[in-house]
Amino acid sequence: MKDYFKYFDKLTFALLLLLAIIGIFLVYSAGYSTQEVYFLKQSAWLVFSLLVFFIVFALKTDFIFRKAIAVYLALLVILALQIAIGGTVARTKSWFRLWGIGFQFSEFVKIPLALVLAKILTQFEVINGRAFIKAIVVIAVPMALIILQPDMGVSFILCAFVPLVILLKKIKPAVLVVSLLLVFLGGIVGWYSVLKPYQKNRIISFLNPSEFKTSTGYHVIQSKIAIGSGGLAGKGYLKGSQSQYQFLPARHTDFIVSVIGEEFGFINTSILFFIFFLVFYRQFKFTFQNDEEFYFVYLFNGLILFQFVINVSMAIGFFPVLGISLPFVSYGGSSLLSFFIGEAIIFRIKINNFLA
Amino acid sequence: MYLSKRKLTSEYVKKAVVLSTIFLIVIFAGIFLAFWNIQILQNESYNRLAIKNITRLIELPAPRGLVVDRHGTVLAENKINFTLYLVRENVGSLEKAVQMASFFSGKNTAAIRRIIDKFKRHANFYRIPIKSNLPRSTVIFIQSRQDEFPEFEIGMEPSRTYPLGDHAAHVLGQISEIGDAELNAGAAAAYGLGDLIGRSGIEKQYEPFLRGTKGSQTVIKNNVERIQQIRSEITPIIGDTVVLTLDLQLQEFIENLLAGENGAVGVLDLKTGGLLALVSKPEFDPEVFSREMGWEEWQAISNDPQKPLQNKFLQGIYSPGSVFKIIMALAGLQEKIITPATTVFCSGSQVFYDRVFHCWNPSGHGPVNIFSALQNSCNIYFYNLGKKLNIDTIARYARILGLGSQSGIDLPNENSGLVPDSAWKMNAFHQRWFPGETISVAIGHGSLNVTPVQLLKMIATVALRGRTPKLHLLQRIEKQGKIIKEFTPEFTRVPIAKENFDLVCEGLFRVVNDEGTGRAAKIQGLDICGKTGTGQILAKENPRYKILTQEKRFMPNSWFVSFAPRKDPRLAIVVLVENGGDAGAIAAPLAAQIYKKYFENEGLL
Numbered sequence: 001m002k003d004y005f006k007y008f009d010k011l012t013f014a015l016l017l018l019l020a021i022i023g024i025f026l027v028y029s030a031g032y033s034t035q036e037v038y039f040l041k042q043s044a045w046l047v048f049s050l051l052v053f054f055i056v057f058a059l060k061t062d063f064i065f066r067k068a069i070a071v072y073l074a075l076l077v078i079l080a081l082q083i084a085i086g087g088t089v090a091r092t093k094s095w096f097r098l099w100g101i102g103f104q105f106s107e108f109v110k111i112p113l114a115l116v117l118a119k120i121l122t123q124f125e126v127i128n129g130r131a132f133i134k135a136i137v138v139i140a141v142p143m144a145l146i147i148l149q150p151d152m153g154v155s156f157i158l159c160a161f162v163p164l165v166i167l168l169k170k171i172k173p174a175v176l177v178v179s180l181l182l183v184f185l186g187g188i189v190g191w192y193s194v195l196k197p198y199q200k201n202r203i204i205s206f207l208n209p210s211e212f213k214t215s216t217g218y219h220v221i222q223s224k225i226a227i228g229s230g231g232l233a234g235k236g237y238l239k240g241s242q243s244q245y246q247f248l249p250a251r252h253t254d255f256i257v258s259v260i261g262e263e264f265g266f267i268n269t270s271i272l273f274f275i276f277f278l279v280f281y282r283q284f285k286f287t288f289q290n291d292e293e294f295y296f297v298y299l300f301n302g303l304i305l306f307q308f309v310i311n312v313s314m315a316i317g318f319f320p321v322l323g324i325s326l327p328f329v330s331y332g333g334s335s336l337l338s339f340f341i342g343e344a345i346i347f348r349i350k351i352n353n354f355l356a
Numbered sequence: 357m358y359l360s361k362r363k364l365t366s367e368y369v370k371k372a373v374v375l376s377t378i379f380l381i382v383i384f385a386g387i388f389l390a391f392w393n394i395q396i397l398q399n400e401s402y403n404r405l406a407i408k409n410i411t412r413l414i415e416l417p418a419p420r421g422l423v424v425d426r427h428g429t430v431l432a433e434n435k436i437n438f439t440l441y442l443v444r445e446n447v448g449s450l451e452k453a454v455q456m457a458s459f460f461s462g463k464n465t466a467a468i469r470r471i472i473d474k475f476k477r478h479a480n481f482y483r484i485p486i487k488s489n490l491p492r493s494t495v496i497f498i499q500s501r502q503d504e505f506p507e508f509e510i511g512m513e514p515s516r517t518y519p520l521g522d523h524a525a526h527v528l529g530q531i532s533e534i535g536d537a538e539l540n541a542g543a544a545a546a547y548g549l550g551d552l553i554g555r556s557g558i559e560k561q562y563e564p565f566l567r568g569t570k571g572s573q574t575v576i577k578n579n580v581e582r583i584q585q586i587r588s589e590i591t592p593i594i595g596d597t598v599v600l601t602l603d604l605q606l607q608e609f610i611e612n613l614l615a616g617e618n619g620a621v622g623v624l625d626l627k628t629g630g631l632l633a634l635v636s637k638p639e640f641d642p643e644v645f646s647r648e649m650g651w652e653e654w655q656a657i658s659n660d661p662q663k664p665l666q667n668k669f670l671q672g673i674y675s676p677g678s679v680f681k682i683i684m685a686l687a688g689l690q691e692k693i694i695t696p697a698t699t700v701f702c703s704g705s706q707v708f709y710d711r712v713f714h715c716w717n718p719s720g721h722g723p724v725n726i727f728s729a730l731q732n733s734c735n736i737y738f739y740n741l742g743k744k745l746n747i748d749t750i751a752r753y754a755r756i757l758g759l760g761s762q763s764g765i766d767l768p769n770e771n772s773g774l775v776p777d778s779a780w781k782m783n784a785f786h787q788r789w790f791p792g793e794t795i796s797v798a799i800g801h802g803s804l805n806v807t808p809v810q811l812l813k814m815i816a817t818v819a820l821r822g823r824t825p826k827l828h829l830l831q832r833i834e835k836q837g838k839i840i841k842e843f844t845p846e847f848t849r850v851p852i853a854k855e856n857f858d859l860v861c862e863g864l865f866r867v868v869n870d871e872g873t874g875r876a877a878k879i880q881g882l883d884i885c886g887k888t889g890t891g892q893i894l895a896k897e898n899p900r901y902k903i904l905t906q907e908k909r910f911m912p913n914s915w916f917v918s919f920a921p922r923k924d925p926r927l928a929i930v931v932l933v934e935n936g937g938d939a940g941a942i943a944a945p946l947a948a949q950i951y952k953k954y955f956e957n958e959g960l961l
Binding site: 033168222224225226227228229230231232241242245246247261265266269270273274276277280281284285288289290291294298305309312316318 | 361362363364369372373376377380383384387388390391392394395396398399401402403405406407409410576577578579580584
């Protein structure tokens with residue numbers, strides 16, 4: 001037990017906790033003008049997430065990898081059932097209400113998916129056709145189910161696994177060409193069959209936001225105004241006009257960066273980004289016992305980094321608005337919990353060597 | 357010792373760590389620079405946009421200035437007007453709301469729907485004006501059941517009111533909401549949608565003074581335009597007070613005198629050129645224009661054959677009849693065609709250019725000179741004078757004395773009338789002037805057209821022996837108690853000798869005081885000089901034809917123009933009674949009563 005504590009990455013954990021606490025303060029500001037109590041729910045979720053974090057941390061890594069496929073399949077079944085019968089919250093079927101708490105199961109898929117992909121990467125020396133098809137199917141099935149929910153944001157995030165898999169392992173050139181073609185084809189099919197008109201509009205308006213000033217481009221313009229008007233030191237907590245007079249849409253979720261940008265300014269926003277940088281830096285450097293552990297950490301960290309970059313780019317108009325939240329900071333209990341579960345596995349992997 | 361099952365080489369792992377670190381640095385440097393660009397380099401422009409987002413300048417309407425008469429009696433002021441508003445965000449069932457709005461306002465449901473549709477682009481909490489000038493009973497009804505009708509709100513705004521009703525309505529004029537087309541035309545830069553603007557009368561003439569200075573509020577509002585706080589406020593400034601030369605007491609007296617008649621009266625203070633009374637009959641209620649007017653109401657007013665909206669004093673055009681003989685006499689004397697010694701024999705009729713022309717007195721006046729010709733309004737004398745003067749000379753004198761052009765009184769939309777001459781006829785009909793037409797013009801008939809104000813100005817010039825006063829209604833304009841504009845009397849000379857005016861005045865004196873046609877205007881102790889006139893009209897062309905009695909239909913218009921006293925004159929009056937008949941019996945006694953009232957009030961009689 002003493003060793004557990006000794007080798008536990010206390011600094012990284014503190015940084016993650018700090019991100020979550022900053023998040024609660026920003027969520028409070030985001031709901032302040034409309035008297036929303038998101039921050040209370042988020043605080044409760046944080047406490048619950050920390051509890052689960054330590055439970056998962058206590059589990060042996062071997063055990064987790066052994067159960068990964070079962071959990072993965074179970075989640076697929078739940079997602080499928082949700083589509084078949086699920087309740088409807090805010091136009092999507094992605095929410096599942098249990099004891100009055102809304103669970104968004106799609107958020108949890110990334111953990112078993114990363115574990116399964118790590119196993120696949122370990123099985124093969126190079127990515128040949130078989131390995132590639134296996135990986136693609138494992139990624140595509142939950143993606144498809146989540147698209148049907150429909151939850152574009154979460155589904156899009158899972159795309160990150162495709163380049164990550166290719167980067168982590170040597171790949172046969174032919175497979176690479178085929179995979180690029182597949183991405184291209186997937187894009188076309190997605191545009192014409194999967195995306196809803198409003199989602200297409202978001203992407204079109206990203207390319208030319210000023211032409212969609214009052215419709216879909218509105219979000220991006222207001223977000224940029226919020227961030228830009230924050231200046232060096234910000235307008236002060238709860239004093240941002242864009243945040244408090246409700247010009248900023250989805251302040252507590254997709255555009256939480258705009259809240260900190262406006263109210264706390266460039267300096268503090270940079271500090272937030274630096275915390276993220278430190279977390280990523282520390283989680284990419286570690287010892288491990290087993291190849292699948294290595295792959296999992298890189299896959300999961302890569303996924304968080306991808307989501308972080310997309311969210312921040314969205315806020316400054318570098319990426320279409322797709323409903324992607326900022327990890328650890330944005331409001332959303334399922335998202336917070338899933339990230340802490342993933343991190344718990346990483347934290348455990350990092351100390352396995354020392355415990356032995 | 358734990359046996360690692362790892363197969364990945366340490367080179368591979370090292371490479372992964374180095375590459376991911378480089379990747380992280382590149383990514384974060386990029387984000388850092390992007391935020392630096394937006395937050396630091398472009399901070400100023402985004403700041404402007406953020407401020408523009410939340411601040412709004414709201415105009416506060418200014419109350420219009422007061423209009424008062426020379427004694428300070430208020431003729432036009434402002435009152436509180438209740439308006440019914442519909443707020444869409446509080447509407448439960450639109451169908452029910454439309455029904456209720458229709459019930460409260462008296463408008464039909466289609467009209468209500470049109471109004472609501474007009475504001476469909478506005479925010480849900482925007483107050484849609486359904487009806488202004490809501491009756492007090494409806495206001496109380498709605499306010500006492502506010503929880504039953506949450507979608508309705510009652511607003512209070514200042515509106516124009518004329519406490520004396522239709523008295524002096526034509527002087528005051530009307531106001532109404534400025535139209536979209538006018539705003540788009542850019543003619544009214546200082547105005548906004550919903551602003552009121554003077555349309556006629558003093559309300560139009562002194563619009564720049566009356567309209568006041570709008571105030572404004574700088575407010576902070578949120579994304580749906582709901583006001584969060586008021587930053588600063590500039591209070592509106594009430595419009596200036598316009599003091600008129602009008603004497604309301606005299607005005608009302610004359611209006612009552614003319615009750616039931618159609619016509620116009622003007623009373624002029626000869627010392628200043630200010631009008632003491634300006635009456636046009638019938639009147640209208642100017643307040644109906646400040647509130648919303650129904651189509652039927654508008655139709656009724658604008659199609660009324662009595663033309664209540666027309667200010668007959670300066671817009672009605674009439675044949676001057678024998679009043680024109682004053683101008684003929686002056687022209688003849690000044691052109692030396694006649695002298696006081698010139699006599700003409702009147703046998704009741706005379707042939708000119710193969711046509712018989714009649715005097716109004718079929719048995720004739722016998723030998724007449726200039727004095728008796730005016731006194732008895734002898735046509736034969738003036739036919740002969742007209743024959744000797746040609747039409748262009750007559751027209752020249754008519755114009756010198758103010759006919760054929762606007763009098764310049766400070767009221768808008770004045771009519772010019774018509775002074776015919778050979779050039780006019782060539783232009784209008786491509787025909788030369790026939791000498792026979794001059795004979796008709798000589799007694800004020802033919803194509804000659806005048807307005808009452810022109811004749812008032814003419815008689816004023818005669819009274820002042822050649823000095824023409826500038827006619828005006830404005831006494832002064834006061835801004836918060838301080839006089840910012842005051843009228844100073846102005847006179848201009850006409851090129852006619854004073855002695856000729858004296859000769860004509862002698863004739864006009866006899867009209868009233870020596871058993872002339874205007875003897876009914878005679879008052880003991882006051883030397884009134886005047887001239888009657890009967891203006892011929894074609895009965896069928898009279899817009900009032902259908903509403904007049906059989907007897908009145910064929911009666912001519914009665915004129916009486918006059919001034920008093922003969923020496924050092926103080927007052928000039930023009931009286932016109934449409935279809936009045938014998939001028940001496942109708943118009944002259946009215947003038948007498950006005951003189952009596954005025955001079956008694958002044959303690960001069």
